[in-house]
Amino acid sequence: MNKPHKQQQETGRQSPIKRATSYDVAELAGVSQSAVSRVFQDGASASKDMRDRVLSAANKLGYRPNAIARGLITQRSNMVAVIITRQTNLYYPEVLVQLTQRFSEHGVRVLLFTLEHERDTDSVLDQLLQYQVDGVVTAATLSAEQMGTIENAGIPVIFYNRTLPERLVNSVRCDQEEGERWLVSELANSGHKRFAIVSGPADSSVSMERTRGALQKLKELNIDDVMIVSGDYSYASGRAAFAEIVDRMEGLPDAVVVANDVMAIGCVDEARETNNLRVPEDISIVGFDGVGPARYAAYDLTTVRQPVGRMSEAAVSMLIERIENPGLSPEKRVFSGDRIRGGSARLVDDEA
């Protein structure tokens, strides 16, 4: 008795194998094609008998509904675009994993776009529109015009740790300024007086907000003479930044406020290795983000951790809601970071 259900194996590897369609299933099951379609939907109206026959036929043929064809007729691709920059993923691989996983729980697939350079943005937008994604979450900066392009196509967008001034947009972000203000005030409360700041790349809005927050708080404390150097978020640039501070500042600062953890770690190493300083006895160094290495014993950073889990959950649910209900008005959700008092800063206990 010959079993035909491996018929495709024989076809071999040459021509693109012909996949079973709903018509094939219908024929084998002796029902109409519409019936097959219905069986593979949620609110299907199909008798148990038919359902069984269809399912068994489908099984035999290895049939799977073609999501592409479905998307064409339903006007819903069930795909969303996620736009990240190299930076985002390098320092928060967690974000992407979480977004993907949560979307998939809603039956939504992620089409991934990574931006190497700002100038690639337009082409990425073009692609994402061609692919008829149902929504977008972007962890990259968009111009008002670019945002307009997506909006005109009727696609909801969520900004992740970004926003668009002067425009009503949906966003999920960690309150960078608040976090920096806390860090600075902790340091000041513990007697630090001479501050230096290591900022991130000039084109990073996140870095801008952090630096602004720190400066504001310092100003409120009447600390005006603050040296600012900048890096590119990398470990090496953190080391270089610290070296520059030592080089250019008269005397040492007693606190260095760094725009992210990775650079803060670079600062710690440079302080210890090249300058023979003890952290935190001789100098306090604080970061931002709460990445894994910040918790390594050698660093134990005082920092503010972004609540990635809650933020990505918020992004996903906001986007899904807006896909299902395009009329929803814009919303901004701002999360406070988790405050971590690590050993990299000399802080007094403030148990009230």
Added chain:
Amino acid sequence: MNKPHKQQQETGRQSPIKRATSYDVAELAGVSQSAVSRVFQDGASASKDMRDRVLSAANKLGYRPNAIARGLITQRSNMVAVIITRQTNLYYPEVLVQLTQRFSEHGVRVLLFTLEHERDTDSVLDQLLQYQVDGVVTAATLSAEQMGTIENAGIPVIFYNRTLPERLVNSVRCDQEEGERWLVSELANSGHKRFAIVSGPADSSVSMERTRGALQKLKELNIDDVMIVSGDYSYASGRAAFAEIVDRMEGLPDAVVVANDVMAIGCVDEARETNNLRVPEDISIVGFDGVGPARYAAYDLTTVRQPVGRMSEAAVSMLIERIENPGLSPEKRVFSGDRIRGGSARLVDDEA
């Protein structure tokens, strides 16, 4: 004079905005729909006059060809699935970024799937088949049966740092065994005699290969009495593993061979903090992967770095080739890791 090119704005936010189709463009340009289609293809045969009129009309309407519809007729979605595990992305965020970027240079989009648990694999496969991806690169383990399912659909697959025993598959991987053998022989050459091994999770094929490589080499050197403890690749588990070694072994090892860098860092911290050991003077610790933190001054691991750039490039080009030419025979590409002699191990100079 009223400008109609913002007509959609008015429609507002309610009904899913109707996007311009090739028919709309055709009408406005006064040509046939087929003509529009041709203009938006590569080897188009269209007069300059027509091309201009079509392009200007398309521009005015904000027209973009619908990639979904195109995929339906051409039988090519121009999407590939990338399957990663949480682990993969957490410790190699670089891999995903590189894959995505390189694919996009070939006009191919990445549909991302992340696996939290092994048991999710089948549903991921189901999804990816429904979406008619043109190919798959998987950094997660697949069973022979699962591989068969994809193969039957005529979709080429590249295994990333994985393979499938007893089966002809395409794979790109770093030679884990070779790397471990080098690490062990360096340590042995430098006089280390008492070894301990920290392996990764039991279900990680990569960890298995690494451990096997280390054990083989040790055996060749007639070092048989090796304690093996295991962790889950995390920093915390590295610390726990080192504690367990100290606890269970009589006397200390002089070298600990760890299955990845993150756990190795955990071992270093545990050795220093809890056991007051100097690394490498009292004990040598080596890792594997070459992740960023391995280069932080506090650790400076001796390790083997996976050549992520070359590996992802290989994966992309192998997959694209096989999408374009399904008849191509399977190929395995094995890359040697970059050997890094860091300060975490007491190694003698071997300048010949």
Added chain:
DNA sequence: TTGAAAGCGTTACCAG
């Protein structure tokens, strides 16, 4: 509950 037929927006084929 079931089937026939009309699209969805493209590309592909074939005359002109």
Added chain:
DNA sequence: CTGGTAACGCTTTCAA
């Protein structure tokens, strides 16, 4: 070079 028409594989009326 150009336009008409038939797919692609599905969902969705609308009758039966």
